[in-house]
Amino acid sequence: MADEFAKGLGLLTGAGLIWMVLAGWYRTPSFSGKQLIAPVPSNLTMYDQLAVQLMYTMFWLALFGALFFWVVVPVGRELYARAAGE
Secondary structure: OHHHHHHHHHHHHHHHHHHHHHHHHHOOOOOOOOOOOOOOOOOOOHHHHHHHHHHHHHHHHHHHHHHHHHHHHHHHHHHHHHHHOO
8 A cells, every 4th residue: 555655656756846947937927916727828839738738747747646546446456355255
């Protein structure tokens, strides 16, 4: 169980850190207004658009990755153990 917790925590912190860096670059127009939740600017280059897509991907990877290793894998192992009769 500790292995799954470490994997989930690693995904949560790693992907969360990448999301926070990219959100700081693209979703923080000024430090006096909304930070990390402002709309993404519309005049983006191709590389900026790729970074914004990576930002959204890292957000969902952080959430679903942690939930997968903390909930789905232990439940799957428990169901497998019950089905095998252990």
